Every structure is written in structure tokens, then in C-alpha cells.
Amino acid sequence: TPLRQIPGPWYAPFTHLVLKAQVLQGRRLHYIHDLHERYGPIVRIAPKEVAISDFDAFSEIHRINSGYHKTLWYEMVNNQEVPGIFAIRDPKQHAQRRRLLARGFSKSYLKEYWEDSIREKAELAVAKIKRDATKGSADILKWWTFYTTDKNQYMRAVELNLFAGGMHAEFPIMWDVIWSICNYLPLQSLRQLFHYQEYTMEYASRAVNNSKSQDGNTKTIFSTIIAEAGKEDTPLTDKQVKLEAGNMIVAGSDTTAVTLTYLIWAVLKKPELRKDLEEEVRELKEDFTDTDLETLPLLNATIEEALRLYSAAPASLPRQTPANGATLCRYKLPGNITVCTQAYTIHRDPNMFSDPDNFDPTRFLHPETLPPNSSAALHPFGAGSRICLGIHLARTELRLATALFFRECVGARLAGTTTDESMEMENFFLIQPKAHRCEIVL
Numbered sequence: 001t002p003l004r005q006i007p008g009p010w011y012a013p014f015t016h017l018v019l020k021a022q023v024l025q026g027r028r029l030h031y032i033h034d035l036h037e038r039y040g041p042i043v044r045i046a047p048k049e050v051a052i053s054d055f056d057a058f059s060e061i062h063r064i065n066s067g068y069h070k071t072l073w074y075e076m077v078n079n080q081e082v083p084g085i086f087a088i089r090d091p092k093q094h095a096q097r098r099r100l101l102a103r104g105f106s107k108s109y110l111k112e113y114w115e116d117s118i119r120e121k122a123e124l125a126v127a128k129i130k131r132d133a134t135k136g137s138a139d140i141l142k143w144w145t146f147y148t149t150d151k152n153q154y155m156r157a158v159e160l161n162l163f164a165g166g167m168h169a170e171f172p173i174m175w176d177v178i179w180s181i182c183n184y185l186p187l188q189s190l191r192q193l194f195h196y197q198e199y200t201m202e203y204a205s206r207a208v209n210n211s212k213s214q215d216g217n218t219k220t221i222f223s224t225i226i227a228e229a230g231k232e233d234t235p236l237t238d239k240q241v242k243l244e245a246g247n248m249i250v251a252g253s254d255t256t257a258v259t260l261t262y263l264i265w266a267v268l269k270k271p272e273l274r275k276d277l278e279e280e281v282r283e284l285k286e287d288f289t290d291t292d293l294e295t296l297p298l299l300n301a302t303i304e305e306a307l308r309l310y311s312a313a314p315a316s317l318p319r320q321t322p323a324n325g326a327t328l329c330r331y332k333l334p335g336n337i338t339v340c341t342q343a344y345t346i347h348r349d350p351n352m353f354s355d356p357d358n359f360d361p362t363r364f365l366h367p368e369t370l371p372p373n374s375s376a377a378l379h380p381f382g383a384g385s386r387i388c389l390g391i392h393l394a395r396t397e398l399r400l401a402t403a404l405f406f407r408e409c410v411g412a413r414l415a416g417t418t419t420d421e422s423m424e425m426e427n428f429f430l431i432q433p434k435a436h437r438c439e440i441v442l
Ligand code: HEM
Pocket: 085, 086, 087, 098, 247, 248, 249, 251, 252, 253, 255, 256, 259, 311, 312, 313, 317, 318, 380, 381, 382, 383, 385, 386, 387, 388, 389, 390, 391, 393, 394
């Protein structure tokens, strides 16, 4: 195989077990990052899998109409009868579904119908953080999760979704064996882990049914999806709408909550930066809008820097080489093998971002001074036709929560329990702090 030319550890051509062991330990992105540091921008990581951190190759793989499609791994993670938007692999089918869902996520639509409700929830989360932090300590990861998802009996299933889906995709046989054993055990937590899809679907069904029962004036994401779904020549079935609702609930909750948590943590580690941010948001008028926030230089630079170092989905985005093969980083690759790029490594490329491990929002205050290609290399929300559908929603949520936090929680500090070690990244497709909490005090 031409893959034998590609640098990498001696065992990679023979087995994927070392890679899988890293996945099990929540260390896949660290492992691949270390391999890039050792072997360079293209590394063979398993018999039929290659990791790539070269900018040109990244652009080629994720370019619209590039011919590199999502791999089967996505369908295995999704683990549903029919794949939803996140997992659909056929480009035509994907484009059709995306068109249908996109309207409810457009920037103008969000501003018109959703901004007030996002702001209301951000205010509530910040009020709770302030209350807890004043009394003792506040776990911001917990409150940002409540900000992005309803606090209800399905929350745990939503949290488990990508973890359990990832395990199903990586270890399908082991998963099925354990699944059949656990079915006989009367343990609620195990049932939730192995039946996460049913719980999530139940939650999604409830959300869709609620939307249907609302009067015509009340718009929610699901009422928009349902309305748009009805207009198509081949409308979505009721089941497909619920399935997509489930996808949105999973894709839109931990992602934003984790990014916000790391953002606040990184700022609180730098008291001067915290003071500058507090000053910038203090100047806002009481009834500021998201449009006002878009004009704040430091707030936006801080969000950009948090997305560079700590966006919640910085790990491998696997794609399949076109059937007739490809050439990447001057190596010829056969068709239908997996190539994956990870933002974690590309965002830490010293040629794109000087002193890359340093959290320094000021680098984005004058983007024109950044090296060429660095803004194209920044892709916390993915790239090309599969870029995040919720990008505007996520950015609005990030702006409102960050501004409200630094207005209300002036002088916030990290609690003694929050250390660099407790915040180390655990990687099960998404990242989250190893301690699964992040406490602050006032
Ligand atoms: C800071 C928060 C977020 C981050 C960092 C993030 C990141 C990403 C990334 C990297 C992808 C590309 C995955 C790939 O190519 O394999 C993606 C896709 C997606 N995201 Fe997000 N996301 C965030 C918030 C949201 C929100 C709020 C929603 C919706 C409620 C959402 C819905 C989706 C959907 C539906 C896709 C699949 C799009 C497609 O394949 O067409 N995300 N996201």
C-alpha cells in the first residue's frame, strides 16, 4: 500500500489498538497532537487512517465539493435508524436537509425571534452563578449547561449522548455485548448509558410536541423546523423532525457550555485581562443588544481566542478520501481511507499563531497583523459544507453570557479547587474539564 511511505509509529500499519486505547482514556486528541510534533504534518495513526495538520491539505479536505465525505464513523456515533443532519454522508441528501433546517439558524432569524429568550436564560444563569459564588463557590460548568439545555430528567442522557455514541462507533462489538448484558441489570445509570438514544428521542418528542401545541405567534427552533419541513416537495416525516430535534439538543448543549467554561477560566487566570473586560462591558447601556456586543473589541477578541484554544469540538473530523485516491502533503493516498484533521493541532501551529499556547486575546485585536491564512486556519466550528449549523446561535450565546458574566460578577476569582490539572481536557469527541466542574468565588 502507498500508505507505507507515510511517517508514523512502527505499530500503526499493523493495528489500531494503540489508538483505540487512547480513545478509551479520553486522550485521542493529545495522542495525535504528540504524534504530529514527533512525525510532522502527516502521520499514519492506524492501518487505514492518516492524521493531517498541514494547512493546504486541511483546506483541500474541507473545501466545498472536495469529494471527501464524512466517514461511516458519524453514522455509528449517531446510531439511529436513519442518519440525521450531523451524520448524513451523501452530499446531495445533506444539502437538501441543510437547506431545510438552516432558516431557523440564520443570524437575522435569531435576532428577530430568539435573542430575548437567550438573554433571559443568560441572565438567569449569571444570577445563579453570582448567588452561589457569593455564598461559597459556583460551578460554572453546571450553570452554563443549564443555560444551554433545560434542567430535566433527560439531561444526563443528553450529556452521555456523544460519549456513548463515540464508544459505540469505536467498539461496536464490545458495545453490543455489554448492551445485552446490561439490559438485565436493574441499574438506572447503566440503562441511561445504553439507552441514551431512547431517552434523547423522548426528550426531543416532548420538545417537538410542545412546539406544535404553541399558538402561531410563539416561535421556537422546532416550530420553525416543522414549518419549513412542511414546505418541501419531500417533507420530513414526524419521526425525522423529532430525530433532528434530538440532534440539535445534543449538538447545541455541552458544546457551548464547555467553551464558555474554558473562556471564563482562561480570563480569570489573567486578572489584568479580567479588569479590562469588566471595564469594556461596564460601559454598555442597560438594555444593550447582541448587535451592541458585536462592536466590542476585547469581548470579541476574547471569544475568538477561547474558540482557538478551547472550543469544545477540537478533535478529529474524519473524512474519506475520494474513491479514485488523492494526493495530500505530496503523498499519494488510496481511495476510501480515513483522513482526519484536528483543530486542536492546527490552532496551535506556531506559524499561524505566535506563542500558540498562550491565551492572548490581543492577537485578535488587529487581525490584519496575523500571518496569512491564520483566519482561514481558525475553524472551531468546522469548515466547508459541514460547518456547524448552530454557529450564529453559539456565537450569540457566547457573547451574551460573557458580557453579562463580567458585568455582574465583578472581581470573580478561581476557587482553590479549580487548577490547571482539574481543567485538563478529557476528550470523548468533545472536550471537557477532567474534574467535570469549574468553580469560581466572589
Ligand atoms: C461553541 C459551540 C459549538 C461548537 C464549538 C460547535 C462545533 C461544531 C463542529 C466542529 C462541527 C463540525 C463537525 C464535523 O465536521 O464533523 C459542528 C457541526 C454541527 N453543529 Fe455545532 N458547535 C457548537 C454549537 C452548536 C449549536 C448551538 C448547535 C445547534 C443547536 C449546533 C449544531 C450543529 C449541527 C447540526 C452540526 C452538523 C452540521 C452539518 O453536518 O451540516 N452546534 N459543530
